[in-house]
Amino acid sequence: MGKSFSIRWEKCKFGHLPMKEAKFLKTRSAKWKEAEARLKERKAYSPDYWANAYIELSDDLSYSQTFYPNSNTTAYLNQLLRQVHRQLYNAERFSWGRVVHFWKEDVPELLLHRSKPILLSFLIFGICFLIGWISVWIDPDFSRLIMGDDYVDRTDVYIDTGNPMGIYGSMNPLYMFFMITSNNIWVSIMVFAFGILTSIGVGVFLANNGIMLGAFTGYFYFQDLGQISSQAIWMHGTFEIFAIVMAGGAGIIMGNGWLFPGSLPRIQSFRLAAAQGGKLMLALIPVFVIAGFIESYFTRHYKNEVLSYATIAVSLLVIIGYFLVYPLYLKRKNGRTTN
Numbered sequence: 001m002g003k004s005f006s007i008r009w010e011k012c013k014f015g016h017l018p019m020k021e022a023k024f025l026k027t028r029s030a031k032w033k034e035a036e037a038r039l040k041e042r043k044a045y046s047p048d049y050w051a052n053a054y055i056e057l058s059d060d061l062s063y064s065q066t067f068y069p070n071s072n073t074t075a076y077l078n079q080l081l082r083q084v085h086r087q088l089y090n091a092e093r094f095s096w097g098r099v100v101h102f103w104k105e106d107v108p109e110l111l112l113h114r115s116k117p118i119l120l121s122f123l124i125f126g127i128c129f130l131i132g133w134i135s136v137w138i139d140p141d142f143s144r145l146i147m148g149d150d151y152v153d154r155t156d157v158y159i160d161t162g163n164p165m166g167i168y169g170s171m172n173p174l175y176m177f178f179m180i181t182s183n184n185i186w187v188s189i190m191v192f193a194f195g196i197l198t199s200i201g202v203g204v205f206l207a208n209n210g211i212m213l214g215a216f217t218g219y220f221y222f223q224d225l226g227q228i229s230s231q232a233i234w235m236h237g238t239f240e241i242f243a244i245v246m247a248g249g250a251g252i253i254m255g256n257g258w259l260f261p262g263s264l265p266r267i268q269s270f271r272l273a274a275a276q277g278g279k280l281m282l283a284l285i286p287v288f289v290i291a292g293f294i295e296s297y298f299t300r301h302y303k304n305e306v307l308s309y310a311t312i313a314v315s316l317l318v319i320i321g322y323f324l325v326y327p328l329y330l331k332r333k334n335g336r337t338t339n
Helices: 002-014 021-040 047-067 072-091 096-113 115-138 142-147 149-160 173-197 199-221 226-259 266-297 305-334
Strands: none
Touching (some): 115 199
8 A cells, every 4th residue: 555655646746657767777877977967067057057957867867766766876976966057057157158149049049949939829810800900890999898998989089180100199199108017028928927827828818918918910901901000009018018028928938848848847847948948038038128229219109101111121120130040040040959
């Protein structure tokens, strides 16, 4: 009875029944040897590498201590983990070189490695955007259901006065900047946090926001205000919507770490995925700040076509250049593969 309970408990704790030590070595030793080899090199590696290595080794040591407490494997992992911890401590000291490495190497590599969850986020958002847009086409009152009567009524007043997007100029720009930027960052954190409820929760959040944007743009389009509203919406929305959907991708990465652990213990897979998603979220903060600045100071001048289209064009060039072309360039240069 006691042995049966112990087996059930270990299966619950680690997500599977314990494996023989030889199989454990065969499955995990390549990662240990890689960390050991990098410790001997003088080349500086990203702190994120050492952070991920520390997480993996901690879990492996915990597993080994549980099932092979007096083995050479446990002693070896204990020593290796201490060395990695020292390396991580040294790597985490702030330096501008680390900041440059983050933008030059870490983020593009993550975009390559986790491209599928990000693409899935854009697909969900795009489909739901169309649903919202078509729903307004079928029933114009759908926009009131999504945006609220008060917002629609105020916008109707702006339309009647010949300033359909006047709501963007109704606040003090500095106050508007802090309010909008903090709100967008909060929304992105919520999208990401839904990954704790698995990637399904992120999908629901993305669907909701996609329908809202579709209803919002459709509301203007079906009043023959498509062009002028696009000049306003996409001045800041190019960066803003892109960043929110990317945050959804970060949430899906984290959620998939729990749903699809692969060969790793589920909790270890989740921790690694959460670290990767968090890194992507960190990279999006400047994007939200830029989007908030544009919305607060530029969007109120949406009737200026040159300013509007130039802002949209530059935004697209930055997004495509850094988040798409540059990672593909590094992939070709370094021969990296995506998962």
